[in-house]
Amino acid sequence: MSTSLPPKVAVLGAGSWGTAFAKVVADAATAAESNRRVVLWGRKPDAMAQMASTRINEPYFPRVKLPDNLEFTSDVEQALHGAHIVVLAIPAQALRAQLEVFAPLLEPDAVLVSLAKGLEMGSGLRMSEVIIEVLQGNLVAIDAPLETISGVTDRVTVLSGPNLAKEIIVEQPTTSVVAATTLETAQKVASICAANYFRPYTNTDIIGVEIGGLVKNVIALCVGMCEGKQYGDNSKASVMTRGLAETTRLALALGGKLETMSGLAGMGDLIATCSSPLSRNHTAGRLLAEGIEPDQLHTVMSQTAESIKSAPVVAELARKVGVAMPITEAVVEVLNRTISVEQLAPALLGRALKSESDHIS
């Protein structure tokens, strides 16, 4: 990358979180009096042209004027040219196909930041694993040196935490976590998104941060069902707490760290998503309890609720590594229509009694 160009961040995906996060990065640049460029890319040319002229993302945040230093484009080549940090705000199941298009256009030293909270159907891979696989595949295809190929791992980072986009877009204060293989890379990413209403922490537990973020969506779906059934706070607190227990079991089995699960990407995000009517996963659960069929959810909501597709993949991964995840299994049964929402509580409460500290089941 030429040193004469200003630093540049590209945010790919102009949905709810991509737009809100691009605003965070643009505001962070202003606060730091940096000449860093921030570009938001979306796949729909008309929508991006309208955003460029009005500075408003009408379908998602019709009342929010986006910052003057945020650029908009539907031309991915233009977005990625000179970008030293590339943020991926594309839903989990679409990420691989999109990244295969983006990969040849990336700057060779670009750091990637994954915002998605899901597991890939079919492969069962976490998003950081999908990104590494695609980027390395692209480098192998062009016969890149081995150290360049293995170096990809250190350029892939994850950002997760209690980050409801609808709160962040109106600048309500929050925190988040950036995870990378090295603290140095995590700090580099944290430095471009530290705004006066957004405080990113850093750690090196990519597995824990990703598992916390994606499993809490499944738990939020279950809490949403409680909400829809008008169960009270005892029920919801029980699902959240036991949900964190099974999330922790899975994270540890995969190599994640215990302390991550009581941090922002574990407990923090779980509390935010399970408690908030703004959460799409929580909303999806409530709608199921109100009688909407699982295959109608996406149409009714018109926004991504990752747990609908990730829940069966989480359950499969847990079975593969020998971890019991009863709440996740029960949610999958509701999504498959093997049991009804009414049968969810009896199915969970009727299991054999056990010690609370039993880490196996």
Ligand SMILES: NC(=O)C1=CN([C@@H]2O[C@H](COP(=O)(O)OP(=O)(O)OC[C@H]3O[C@@H](n4cnc5c(N)ncnc54)[C@H](O)[C@@H]3O)[C@@H](O)[C@H]2O)C=CC1
């Ligand atoms: N909205 C939120 O509050 C937060 C969302 N996330 C995660 O961020 C990810 C993205 O979610 P949202 O932005 O909320 O979803 P969204 O449903 O608001 O937007 C998704 C965007 O991706 C675009 N898209 C869909 N398929 C695409 C494809 N094949 N290629 C390019 N673009 C495509 C859509 O056009 C849309 O603009 C999800 O994994 C979600 O779990 C994480 C934290 C907060």
Ligand SMILES: O=C(CO)COP(=O)(O)O
């Ligand atoms: O991940 C989120 C908050 O941290 C957003 O949750 P939803 O995808 O359920 O809206």
